[in-house]
Amino acid sequence: MFRPLSVYIGTRYTRAKKRNHYISFISLTSMIGLTLGVLAMIVVLSVMNGFQKEMRSRILGMVPHAVLQLSSGAPLDNWAAVAAAASKHPEVVGAVPFTQLDGMLSFKGMMQPIEVDGVDPQQEPKVSIIGSHMLAGSLDALKAGESGVVIGEITARRFHVNVGDSLLLIVPESSATPGGITPRMQRLNVVGVFRVGAELDGTLALIHVDDAARLLRWQSGQVQSVRIAFKDLFQAPEIGAQIATELGAGYRSVDWTHTQGSLFGAMKMEKTMIGLLLLLIVAVAAFNIIATLIMVVADKRTDIAILRTLGMTPGQIMAVFMVQGSVIGVIGTLVGGTLGVIAAFNVTAIVSTLEKLAGTHIFSSDVYFINYLPSDVQALDVLLVCAAALTMSFLATLYPAWRAASTQPAESLRYE
Known part of the structure; x- marks a missing residue:
């Protein structure tokens, strides 16, 4: 199957683990961080949606x-x-x-x-x-x-x-x-x-x-x-x-x-603020992608110089590392999104099981408006979270890729 040269080299760099285990570990850490960030955002937003839905149906079903x-x-x-x-x-x-x-x-x-x-x-x-x-x-x-x-x-x-x-x-x-x-x-x-x-x-x-x-x-x-x-x-x-x-x-x-507007307004504000705070987890993972790619560029300076002497343009070199960073982002986002949706659909049963094992109620009607942890998975929230993660992952590749494209072959090969 035909693949562009930049895509082929970028995906190969992502799979290669023999030369520098530390860089591979950092790449894995970035991917896991992105996965956890996306998972957390989907679960928390689904729980907030669940609270809003239950309160609308229960409280506004009574008042x-x-x-x-x-x-x-x-x-x-x-x-x-x-x-x-x-x-x-x-x-x-x-x-x-x-x-x-x-x-x-x-x-x-x-x-x-x-x-x-x-x-x-x-x-x-x-x-x-x-x-x-x-x-x-x-x-x-x-x-x-x-x-x-x-x-x-x-x-x-x-x-x-x-x-x-x-x-x-x-x-x-x-x-x-x-x-x-x-x-x-x-x-x-x-x-x-x-x-x-x-x-x-x-x-x-x-x-x-x-x-x-x-x-x-x-x-x-x-x-x-x-x-x-x-x-x-x-x-x-x-x-x-x-x-x-x-x-x-x-x-x-x-x-x-x-009578109840301030309550639902506060819940909407809480959902927005919690979403923004959790987005910082994804941003941290994106910064890890930047650090990973910068180390990869430093490790691959000789390879970059050889590729330049063989005729690859700076744009193609830039695309190689953008592909590598994007692969980390795509895999982390897909895994996090899948696990997040599965966890959000089952969070009510999970918390109920924990309550039975602990022999206590985590959410009591004496304290909380709802006596269990509801969840309402909304496709728009999932898409927005995944889109934000992919966008930040892509933007994180730009600076390292530009650094790679700016590598001068003569300077890199001088001491080889």
Whole structure:
């Protein structure tokens, strides 16, 4: 098979290991460094993608994509009409009554802050994933007037309660007293326990929307807002504002970017910064390629001079060493990319196995938003990492190759 002379000599220099074992060792080290850098970048970026995906599906599957409410903060009397108007938009998949309040849960002297959502258990599956994450009881067990509550698994574990037990809910209420706030208490019966594997398992509880109205001393049928779920949650700010405008000047839309946007913005920034830091590993490997080729050029000065006297041009000499450095880069990138993709696809199982062997949970819902290590391999990330590694490897060959092409045959052969 025909090969250009520069490619033939460059690949032969890459394979040759007998004359200078030290240079061969440095070449191998450069290749391994590049492999590890690419592998690390693919695995870490995949894990970051996995965290973002899980948090979108779990947290944004539980919290509202957007809510429509009166600008004055007054309760809605005609929530059904608002929901019907919102449902006409083709991007809306569900519009249901929703009331939210903050309070404290108490059980046998233990207390914790809690966010309480008033929901309609029959319509909630349209906008929430909670129905498919019940550990005990069911969402349908929430009945109007029966003071039922569905709590998260972390809350249940913290209080050592289960379905059938009772909790005390304390809700602050404005009053004319000197303190300005009077606690309002309500005994709630646990009718269900959910687990979504996120921090919401310890900060969220659900009651019937009519019970929430009674707690707030509203009329029966009044709700705080209408909760909306969209096909594409990233369109929530634009579409929510559009629907609120169509409803009239008295309405406003509050979407998930106001309540959870800072969290996802921080995660995006973290992914970018971690990617740039890991890129330094690849840059170090590229510098190793420069050092390797400079030593090869110094070792091959006689060979270069002979090739020049035989008629090879400086450009062909330059191409020889660019080929040699590029081979190191290509092999290191391909091996690192392959191992990185394999590791990224199996990192969840690997960490789970380590947890079982160690007998402990590395990622606990009490501390982290997600209680396991997720991974989401994206082809674009893999391609960008490999492209960056190949580009830096190629650029690393230019200076040593130029030094080789600048070699003067007479000077190199003077003492031979």
